Amino acid sequence: MLAYLIRRLINAVLTLLVVSLVTFGIFFMVPKITGSDPALLYIGKTSDAASIEGIRVKMGLNDPVLVQYGKFLKGLVAGRDYVSGPEVTHCDAPCLGYSFKTEQEVTPLLMSVLPVTLSLALGAAILWLIIGVSTGVISALRRGSLLDRTVMSAALFGVSMPIYFTGLIASAIFVYQLGWLPQGQYVPFLESPSEWFTQLLLPWITLAFLFAATYARLTRANMLETLGEDYIRTARAKGLPERVVIGKHALRSGLTAIVTVFGLDLGALLGGAVLTEKVFNLRGLGYQALQAIQGNDLPVILGVTMIAAGFIVIANLVVDLVYGLIDPRVRLA
Amino acid sequence: MSLGPEASVTDETSAPTADAAEVRGPAEKAIAGRSLKQIAWRRLKKDKVAVGGGIVVLLLIVVAILAPLLTKLFGHPIDEYHIDQIDPTFGTPIKPWGGISSDFIFGVEPTSGRDVFSRVVYGAQTSLTVAFLSAFVSTILGVIFGTAAGFLGGWIDSMISRVMDLLLAFPQLLFSIALVSVLPYSILGLDGRWSRILVLVGVIGFFGWPYIGRIVRGQTLSLREREFVEAARSMGARSPRILFRELLPNLAAPILVYTTLIIPTNILTEAALSFLGVGIPPPNPSWGGMLSDAISTYQTDPMYMIIPGGMIFITVLAFNLFGDGLRDALDPKAR
Numbered sequence: 001m002l003a004y005l006i007r008r009l010i011n012a013v014l015t016l017l018v019v020s021l022v023t024f025g026i027f028f029m030v031p032k033i034t035g036s037d038p039a040l041l042y043i044g045k046t047s048d049a050a051s052i053e054g055i056r057v058k059m060g061l062n063d064p065v066l067v068q069y070g071k072f073l074k075g076l077v078a079g080r081d082y083v084s085g086p087e088v089t090h091c092d093a094p095c096l097g098y099s100f101k102t103e104q105e106v107t108p109l110l111m112s113v114l115p116v117t118l119s120l121a122l123g124a125a126i127l128w129l130i131i132g133v134s135t136g137v138i139s140a141l142r143r144g145s146l147l148d149r150t151v152m153s154a155a156l157f158g159v160s161m162p163i164y165f166t167g168l169i170a171s172a173i174f175v176y177q178l179g180w181l182p183q184g185q186y187v188p189f190l191e192s193p194s195e196w197f198t199q200l201l202l203p204w205i206t207l208a209f210l211f212a213a214t215y216a217r218l219t220r221a222n223m224l225e226t227l228g229e230d231y232i233r234t235a236r237a238k239g240l241p242e243r244v245v246i247g248k249h250a251l252r253s254g255l256t257a258i259v260t261v262f263g264l265d266l267g268a269l270l271g272g273a274v275l276t277e278k279v280f281n282l283r284g285l286g287y288q289a290l291q292a293i294q295g296n297d298l299p300v301i302l303g304v305t306m307i308a309a310g311f312i313v314i315a316n317l318v319v320d321l322v323y324g325l326i327d328p329r330v331r332l333a
Numbered sequence: 334m335s336l337g338p339e340a341s342v343t344d345e346t347s348a349p350t351a352d353a354a355e356v357r358g359p360a361e362k363a364i365a366g367r368s369l370k371q372i373a374w375r376r377l378k379k380d381k382v383a384v385g386g387g388i389v390v391l392l393l394i395v396v397a398i399l400a401p402l403l404t405k406l407f408g409h410p411i412d413e414y415h416i417d418q419i420d421p422t423f424g425t426p427i428k429p430w431g432g433i434s435s436d437f438i439f440g441v442e443p444t445s446g447r448d449v450f451s452r453v454v455y456g457a458q459t460s461l462t463v464a465f466l467s468a469f470v471s472t473i474l475g476v477i478f479g480t481a482a483g484f485l486g487g488w489i490d491s492m493i494s495r496v497m498d499l500l501l502a503f504p505q506l507l508f509s510i511a512l513v514s515v516l517p518y519s520i521l522g523l524d525g526r527w528s529r530i531l532v533l534v535g536v537i538g539f540f541g542w543p544y545i546g547r548i549v550r551g552q553t554l555s556l557r558e559r560e561f562v563e564a565a566r567s568m569g570a571r572s573p574r575i576l577f578r579e580l581l582p583n584l585a586a587p588i589l590v591y592t593t594l595i596i597p598t599n600i601l602t603e604a605a606l607s608f609l610g611v612g613i614p615p616p617n618p619s620w621g622g623m624l625s626d627a628i629s630t631y632q633t634d635p636m637y638m639i640i641p642g643g644m645i646f647i648t649v650l651a652f653n654l655f656g657d658g659l660r661d662a663l664d665p666k667a668r
Contacts, residue, residue, distance in 0.1 A: 015502050023508075027515065160650035162601055164608055164624060165642035168631055176632050264501075271504045275605055279628075289507055290609060293514045301511050308504030316502065 008320050012313045019309040020076075020302075024069050027298050072097070072302075096306065097299035099292075106303040110285065114307075116186045117284035120276065121269040123200055124207035125262070132212035133258060136219025137251065143224065151216060158213025167206045167279035174202060186282050203280045207273065211265060218261060222254040229253075256326050260319050267315025271308020369586065369663070376662035383658020389651035397458040404455070409448040411455055411618055425634045439640050442623075443630040449637065452618035453644055459526070459619050460648065463533045464599040470538025472592045475545025480584070482546070483553025484576060494550070497543035505540045506605065512536055513611045526617040533612060537602050545591050552587055556580055586663040593659055597652035604645050620645050 063071070074080060075095035082089040082098075091097070096106035135155075139148040174181045181202050187195040226232065227250055235245045274286035281287075285304055292300035367375075377383055396403065404411065426441050439449040482493035516532050556562065557580070565579050606612035607621030615622060620641040627638035 015499055018499055019503060026512065156650065156653060160597070160646055160653055162604055162608075162621075162624075162642065162645050162649075164605070165638075165645065168624070168628065168638055168642070172631055172635055172638075268504065268506075271507065274506055274510070274609065278609065286507075290510070293511050293611070296515075305504055305507055305511065308507050309502060312502050312504060 004324070005321070008317055012317050015313050016306075016309060019313075020073070020306055021069065023302055023305045023309075024072060025065065027301055076306075096303035099300050100297045101292075101295050101300075106299050109300070110288065110303050110307060113284050113288050115188065116282050117270060117273060117277070117286065119186075119189065119196070119200055120203055120207070120273055120282060120284060121266060123204045124211070124273075125266050125269070127204055127208035128211035128215060129262060131208060132215025133219050135212070136216040137223055137246075137254075139216065139220045140223035140227065141246065148220075152220070155213040155216045158209050159217070161210065163206060163210050164275050164279045166209055167203070167276060170202055170206050171280070186284075203276055203282060206279075207269075207276050215258065215261070219254065219258060222257050223250060226250045226254045252326065256323060259322050259326065263315040263319030263322070264312070267312040268308075270311040270315075271304070373586075373659075373662040377658055380658040380662065382654050383662070386651040386654030386656075386658065389647065390655055393457055393648055393651070394461060396454055397461045400454045400458045404451040407450060409451055411447065411451045412616055414445050414447060425630065430636050440636050442626070443634050443637055449623075449640055452623060453620070453640060455618045456620040456623065456641065456644065457648075459530065459613055459617070460600055460603055460645075463530055463537065463603040464596045466530075466534040467538035467541060467599045467603075468592050468596045470534060471541030471545055471595055472588060474538070474542035476549055476584070476588060478542065479546040479549025480553050480576065480580065483550040484557060484572075484580065490550075493546070497546050500540065500543045503540070506602070509536050509540065509602070509606060510609055510611050513606060526613060529613050529617075533603055533606065537599050541595055541599065544595065545588070548587055548591055549584060552584055553580060556583055590656065590660045590663055593652065593656040597649040597656070600645065600649055600652070 071080065075091060075097065077094070079090065079092045080095045082091065091105055092107075094107055096110070098104065099106055099109060102109075135151050139151045142148050171181075182195075182198060185199065187199050189196045232245060232250055235249045236242075240249075271285060273284065274290060276282070277284045277286040278290065285307065288300065289304040291297070292304065425443050430440065439453055441447065442449055442452070478493050478497075482490040513529075513532055513536055562575055562579050565575055570579070603612060604619070604621035604624070607619040608625045610622075610625060612621055613619035623641035624638060624645075627634075627641070631638040
């Protein structure tokens with residue numbers, strides 16, 4: 001088990017390295033090819049040649065790309081000093097550099113918006129997991145019934161709706177027509193738990209609607225496959241109550257696929273629910289990423305991509321470990 | 334092998350039927366087996382929902398191809414402003430329901446008064462072109478790398494599998510947004526619309542291939558060990574022949590199903606990118622872009638949000654229904 005764990009960990013770190021290298025390469029190479037100068041982006045077009053050169057030296061933009069990448073990595077692990085003549089600016093680890101636009105340090109900037117994305121993703125995840133899996137199981141058990149067909153039609157609708165369309169319709173109805181929910185801004189949990197909840201309720205439901213639909217379809221398919229297996233017949237034949245057959249035998253094996261998908265989905269969402277954040281004007285990681293992309297703010301783009309990739313890699317790792325717990329066969333491999 | 338995989342698919346699916354009939358003799362010809370194609374076609378025809386989805390898909394394709402003609406017959410040029418249709422104080426259409434009238438059958442755009450019908454029809458063209466071409470790119474790459482990994486095995490397999498895992502670990506939407514936004518607006522001397530379509534096809538197609546690649550690799554791995562491959566090899570068939578005549582025909586069904594199912598995902602991705610402002614550049618119409626414009630006006634003019642959103646929904650739903658039906662028809666186990 002330990003060897004397995006170590007192997008997975010090394011894999012995860014390698015993946016992150018490659019993702020960072022590719023991101024770094026693309027976003028620092030493309031401006032070179034298209035002829036836009038990162039130093040100019042940083043300091044603004046009106047500056048004189050000397051101060052532009054000063055920025056280049058300070059930010060290390062004159063170094064070859066690989067050296068720049070090396071410094072970026074060092075900053076990530078050990079922190080980094082920006083030297084400009086006698087002036088030294090220290091950036092603590094994990095250092096993701098400075099925003100070209102606002103000159104803020106990227107790491108604290110992103111950490112400050114992380115709670116928004118975390119609240120959004122975790123709340124929605126709880127909702128869709130409960131709704132999706134339970135309706136999927138019930139549908140599978142009552143296969144062909146009116147309930148099954150209704151749920152599956154609804155689920156097909158759900159997976160075919162673009163999330164921003166659902167979001168717009170939902171806020172048109174619940175915020176503007178009925179006035180049941182406030183329109184507006186994210187409120188931190190510690191400031192006012194009840195406002196935090198009501199502000200996030202609609203985004204949660206919107207996100208959960210899409211994912212619950214996917215999960216209901218997946219759970220149903222997996223349950224149906226499992227229920228057809230011989231060992232389920234054996235369990236029934238030896239007189240186990242239906243509750244145990246379903247709960248202990250069928251659900252457990254049907255769950256493995258759900259765990260995988262859930263991990264990946266949650267990991268991807270934590271890196272920024274770009275569309276949902278845009279529709280509901282939530283200023284989380286996804287919103288920050290969009291702002292950065294529109295403003296060509298390379299360090300912030302790189303930072304968000306790294307955090308997002310980090311979440312996906314960690315989610316993968318956790319999924320592999322949980323998988324080992326649910327399915328003993330995996331541990332041997 | 335100048336024929337290529339597609340030619341051999343039809344070859345192979347009909348060949349066994351003919352062989353079997355010959356061996357059995359004319360008397361038994363009545364029970365000669367049907368090819369997978371015939372069986373699947375029969376099943377598909379019985380599936381009313383899938384047929385419905387298929388018809389809608391065909392209709393949309395026709396609309397996309399005939400976009401210039403339809404615009405001429407029932408609409409107005411996509412960039413023609415009709416300020417007379419707009420209330421000057423509020424910027425909303427004068428007529429109710431988003432300005433729908435016999436002249437503007439889907440209403441007019443708030444503020445500018447452009448014809449929504451024409452923009453929706455051209456949006457269909459953009460959306461379907463991107464979705465189909467990127468599905469094609471994903472499929473080609475997925476099949477090449479998937480079969481290479483499964484068939485050749487060894488270090489090639491572990492290399493390709495690593496790359497696939499890595500691509501799946503990329504924050505794809507984020508990366509696509511960033512990538513599309515740093516690429517130049519005009520490439521290969523094409524205008525804004527078509528060069529962006531090419532960029533979108535490239536990016537969406539590239540991130541989609543691991544999904545097909547994984548499935549193809551898995552299928553190839555299991556097919557490689559089957560008796561008929563062994564038989565072919567023992568008769569002296571070389572690798573290219575085994576690959577193109579034995580393996581690919583058997584891979585045709587899953588490839589077809591997953592290509593069909595990747596199309597709705599691509600439509601959603603294209604719409605999402607345009608919605609976020611990095612897809613098709615304005616003033617060229619796209620469904621996602623229209624929805625994004627609708628954000629500022631949907632409280633007063635909901636029709637302008639409902640029409641493009643509804644188009645995306647109907648299109649994606651039709652492809653999903655058709656794809657699910659196709660999968661059930663080709664693979665009776667997965668129901």
